[in-house]
Amino acid sequence: MNAFIQSLKKNKIGIVLILLASMSTASGQMFWKLSGGQWNRHLILGFLFYGVGAVLMTVAFxxxxxxxxxxxxxxxxxxxxxxxxxxxxxxxxAMQAIAVVLIIVGAVLIGGGDD
Structure with a gap:
């Protein structure tokens, strides 16, 4: 358990940034969906959010x-x-809810898995 906490502390800033990157890229994809494939503000917002997510991911590493x-x-x-x-x-x-729980559990276990 001590190694888990140490890993979280060591990677804390990176973890926060990568989660923000994930949230930003997911938001970008949602805006792309809302654009309906047309050039409009939703499409532009989608590119903006996705771009911010890419930058955050790069910085997080x-x-x-x-x-x-x-x-x-x-x-x-x-x-x-x-x-x-x-x-x-x-x-x-129900299947999606189970999948979400598994993804979160996996993310937590991996997030604390640094030696």
């Missing part, structure tokens, strides 16, 4: 181990599911 941070990008699936439910009125199925 300076503040943590690649083997810890890169797998945390899978949290983007969780953020996309939540955004879809909140803004696109999509329904979460």
């Amino acid at each position: 300076r503040f943590g181990s690649l083997s810890v941070l890169h797998p945390l990008l899978s949290m983007g699936y969780v953020f996309a599911l939540l955004l879809g439910t909140m803004f696109l009125n999509e329904q979460i199925t």
Whole structure:
């Protein structure tokens, strides 16, 4: 357990930045969906959010181990599911809820897995 806490402390800034990157790219993808494939403000916002996510991801890798941070990008699936439910009125199925729990558990275990 001590190694887990040490890993979280060591990679703390990188973890926060990579989670923000995941949230930003998921938001960008949602805005692309809202654009309907047309050139409009949603499409431009999508590119902006996705670009910010790419920059945050690049910066995050300076503040943590690649083997810890890169797998945390899978949290983007969780953020996309939540955004879809909140803004696109999509329904979460039982299977999706189970998958979200597994992704979060995996992300936590990987986030604390640095030696």
